[in-house]
Amino acid sequence: MNITAVCPGSFDPVTLGHLDIIRRAAQMFERILVVVMSNTQKTATFSVAERCEMLKTVTAGIGNVEIESHGGLLADYAREKNAKAIVKGLRALSDFEYEFQMALTNKRLNPAADTVFLTASAENMYLSSSLVKQVGMMGGDIHDFVPECIYDNIMKKFAKSINY
Ligand code: ADP
Numbered sequence: 001m002n003i004t005a006v007c008p009g010s011f012d013p014v015t016l017g018h019l020d021i022i023r024r025a026a027q028m029f030e031r032i033l034v035v036v037m038s039n040t041q042k043t044a045t046f047s048v049a050e051r052c053e054m055l056k057t058v059t060a061g062i063g064n065v066e067i068e069s070h071g072g073l074l075a076d077y078a079r080e081k082n083a084k085a086i087v088k089g090l091r092a093l094s095d096f097e098y099e100f101q102m103a104l105t106n107k108r109l110n111p112a113a114d115t116v117f118l119t120a121s122a123e124n125m126y127l128s129s130s131l132v133k134q135v136g137m138m139g140g141d142i143h144d145f146v147p148e149c150i151y152d153n154i155m156k157k158f159a160k161s162i163n164y
Contacts (some may be wrong), residue, residue: 001030002030002031003029003030003031003083003084003085004029004030004031004032004033004081004082004083004084004085005025005028005029005031005032005033005083005084005085005086005087005116006032006033006034006035006074006077006078006081006083006085006086006087006113007021007022007025007032007033007034007035007087007088008034008035008037008070008074008077008086008088009034009035009036009037010036010037010042010044010051010129011034011036011051011054011055011129012042012044012045012046012051012129012133013045013046013050013051013054013129013132013146013150013154014051014054014055014058014129014146014147014150015124015127015128015129015132015145015146016124016127016144016145016146016147017089017091017120017121017124017127017128018089019058019059019147020089020120020121020124021087021088021089021118021120022034022059022062022065023062024118025087025118026062026064026065029064029085029087030064031064031066032062032064032065032066032087033066033068033081033083034055034059034065034066034067034068035067035068035069035070035074035077036048036051036052036055036067036068036069036070037069037070037071037074038069038070038071039070039071039072039073045133045157045161046157048069050153050157051069052067052068052069054150054153054154055067057147057149057150058147058149058150073109074086074106075105075106075109075110075113076109076110078106078110078112078113079110079112079113083113084112084113084114085113085114085115085116086103086106086113086114086115086116087115087116087118088102088103088115088116088117088118089117089118089119089120090117090118090119090120091120091124091125091126091127091128092120092125099115099117102115103115103117127145131145132145132146132154133158136154136155136158137158137161142154142155
């Protein structure tokens, strides 16, 4: 089978947790579309273009991954791309209720795509983009949280919006 899967998120910025999910999804499906969703309620620190650029850098070595952005509904995007799977990472129980609600809603809007949950790796269980921003903007060391190749870019951005 030749299945296209979508990995959606805000990726503001991409973390080692996201990258782990993308890598594992890339081993399970033929084609992975990582899509930066720009319609979320969250106020972003990085522009959509910056988030896409960082994702391209960190996934450069993975052959079957493409980076895109989308401003509308995920269900419509998946239909447009003929994607049969929406891959999401599940960290703790706290993710579950929201993700379950989103999965059921997306299934209703696009019955052709199923949401597939991958368990977060133990070392990334606590990791989120907001944690990276909280620590980084206060001058803390974020080396353990983000891919090394985008560390400088992230810190440059944080230096402009420093909070202490
Ligand atoms: P965040 O919650 O960090 O702002 P996003 O909205 O960008 O993340 O999340 C995109 C997807 O990546 C979601 O499915 C989310 O559950 C998953 N994800 C985020 N952080 C991790 C992590 N540390 N480990 C596994 N999956 C994660």
